[in-house]
Amino acid sequence: MAALSIRGLSKRFARLEVLKNIDIDIESGEFTVLVGPSGCGKSTLLNIVAGLERASAGTVEIGGRMVNDIEPKDRDIAMVFQSYALYPSMSVRQNITFGMECRHVPKPQQDAAVAHVARLLQIEPLLERRPSQLSGGQRQRVAMGRALVRDPLLFLFDEPLSNLDAKLRVEMRMEIKRLHQRIGATIVYVTHDQIEAMTMATRIAVMYQGEVQQFADPDTIYRYPANLFVARFMGSPPMNTMPARLVAEDGAPQVVIGAGRPDEVRLRLRGYDAAAAFLGREVVLGIRPECIAESGRVFGDTSEAPIVVHAPVEMIEPTGAETVVLLRLGGEPVLARISPDIRPKPGALTAFALDTRRICLFDPKTERLIA
Incomplete structure (x- = not known):
């Protein structure tokens, strides 16, 4: 059973069709990257999977369950945003446990979950700090920690590294890839950076003008691009x-x-x-x-x-x-x-x-x- 199955998905804003008949199956444990230029529809697709936008047509299934009419909080997903979305008045520990408190998770379970993700992400010394006392990379780790404690079926990353400088972006890219190898989670990751896509993904969906141009492993995308757009977009310098x-x-x-x-x-x-x-x-x-x-x-x-x-x-x-x-x-x-x-x-x-x-x-x- 696919962890995420998208069938015939379309999205219109008034007369503008931003997604056109998308069909994608993502298997459990895959690291799938949606990549394409700005305005190609990749973030809109992720928002529909998350339940933040409604599809105009088509279906979304997570873990074999159709979720079109299910609220985001009930979809068994965790999302990491570009802007980190941390509460400035809370400590790192409180930011990580906030969602668990809303779900009335017992305190001992919260403490165990925080200890586990803090060790996994190497943020144990930061637990009592506020977000304003953290660097960009540390804030991103905290945002990832908040997602990890949920242990969801699906992790959604929306351009999480675009606010970081070049050196930190490379370091965090390796951190996320290492994390995926350790926990074997199913990840859907949005980026406009084709180097991120090539280095992190098990499979890549290259998008342009609301359509998936090619969906394949990085080597196939690079060596056998399906069309001229993929050939010219993937690679630095391009083909x-x-x-x-x-x-x-x-x-x-x-x-x-x-x-x-x-x-x-x-x-x-x-x-x-x-x-x-x-x-x-x-x-x-x-x-x-x-x-x-x-x-x-x-x-x-x-x-x-x-x-x-x-x-x-x-x-x-x-x-x-x-x-x-x-x-x-x-x-x-x-x-x-x-x-x-x-x-x-x-x-x-x-x-x-x-x-x-x-x-x-x-x-x-x-x-x-x-x-």
């Missing part, structure tokens, strides 16, 4: 996409970038049988920046030599761990990720190795993945 033409030469498919230009690039493809119907037609080629590297790079465990192309460099961005290069491939702007100790000069014609095993091809009309 390079460019117009190209698929042709056959000596019985093998080739993709041509900048056809007819003096600097056109031809790439031989292997294992792209699904693209046979597009021979002689325009396609959109997608290739990740890490699949374009300095000449001499060996990609993975393969005896096949990578294709080497010469391309003009427009700009470089040293990041410490790597150098990101903006170059032109068949006249199209492309980002590459090369070793940090290599700094090609802007304007120079430079050799780059391409891993064509990881190329994606998209239909330019439907924008869906071909192969």
